[in-house]
Amino acid sequence: MVLATMLKSGVSLEFYVILATILFTIGVLGVLIRKNAIIILMCVELMLNAVNLLMVAFSTYHGTGDAQVFVFFIMVVAAAEATVGLSILVLLYRNRKTVDVGMFNKLKG
Amino acid sequence: MSSIEIIALALGALTIASALMVVLSMHPVRSVLYLILTFFLISANYVLLNAQFLAIVNIVVYAGAIMVLFLFVLMLLNLSKDNEPRASNIMKLAASLAAGALVIVLVAALKDAIYLPVVENVQGNSQGLVENLGQLLFTKYVLPFETSSVLFIAAMVGAVLLSKKEKQIID
Numbered sequence: 713m714v715l716a717t718m719l720k721s722g723v724s725l726e727f728y729v730i731l732a733t734i735l736f737t738i739g740v741l742g743v744l745i746r747k748n749a750i751i752i753l754m755c756v757e758l759m760l761n762a763v764n765l766l767m768v769a770f771s772t773y774h775g776t777g778d779a780q781v782f783v784f785f786i787m788v789v790a791a792a793e794a795t796v797g798l799s800i801l802v803l804l805y806r807n808r809k810t811v812d813v814g815m816f817n818k819l820k821g
Numbered sequence: 822m823s824s825i826e827i828i829a830l831a832l833g834a835l836t837i838a839s840a841l842m843v844v845l846s847m848h849p850v851r852s853v854l855y856l857i858l859t860f861f862l863i864s865a866n867y868v869l870l871n872a873q874f875l876a877i878v879n880i881v882v883y884a885g886a887i888m889v890l891f892l893f894v895l896m897l898l899n900l901s902k903d904n905e906p907r908a909s910n911i912m913k914l915a916a917s918l919a920a921g922a923l924v925i926v927l928v929a930a931l932k933d934a935i936y937l938p939v940v941e942n943v944q945g946n947s948q949g950l951v952e953n954l955g956q957l958l959f960t961k962y963v964l965p966f967e968t969s970s971v972l973f974i975a976a977m978v979g980a981v982l983l984s985k986k987e988k989q990i991i992d
Binding site for chain 1: 826829830833849852859860872883886890904912934957958979983984
């Protein structure tokens with residue numbers, strides 16, 4: 713019902729494409745601007761969610777559910793990435809007593 | 822402007838605003854809470870887009886599981902506003918310029934994109950319901966589904982191995 717109303721009114725696919733683009737860029741901005749490693753991981757999650765929103769929008773406007781299955785797989789990968797990334801961060805914090813990404817430079821010669 | 826158009830625009834604006842607050846708020850716990858708000862707003866967008874099941878899954882998995890994990894680690898490491906690492910002003914300016922340039926380039930490129938014609942009511946507007954998604958997941962996409970379980974096992978083993986004490990890894 714909602715979809716039929718949406719298509720008749722002016723909410724176009726382009727609106728969701730632009731919205732997802734802006735959300736993705738905010739994620740990129742966060743990765744660039746913040747030095748806290750946990751916030752950087754959170755901004756990566758935000759970028760993944762922007763792609764999820766785009767997938768769902770395309771799925772709805774083209775009338776198939778395939779893209780929504782892909783959103784599931786993106787969520788699976790995001791969950792796995794978050795667990796491993798956070799445990800690596802806890803380990804790094806134990807060694808360096810900081811989460812500042814600028815301080816993780818031990819491999820630098 | 823119709824009412825649904827106003828709702829969509831307001832939801833989009835709110836989503837962008839709370840996502841911006843994730844990046845701009847200096848306190849890490851506040852960032853996490855704003856990100857949870859962003860996930861709820863994205864779920865509202867899913868409901869508007871007729872993806873009801875994904876909206877619930879998004880709240881359960883992202884806001885319920887992943888963000889609690891982030892909050893847990895944040896509390897565990899005892900980070901506060903005082904020892905929050907800050908980027909220099911030049912870095913902030915350069916990052917803002919780069920992100921602004923990126924959004925301009927992406928929007929300009931997408932403006933010329935030719936979209937396929939919108940298909941209406943192929944599956945009677947039920948493509949977002951659990952019945953149809955389960956059907957797809959266990960027939961067409963059963964191989965990626967099973968493979969993702971291997972990924973989960975690998976992630977679990979990796980997380981357990983990493984969070985053990987260093988001595989036990991060496992022994």
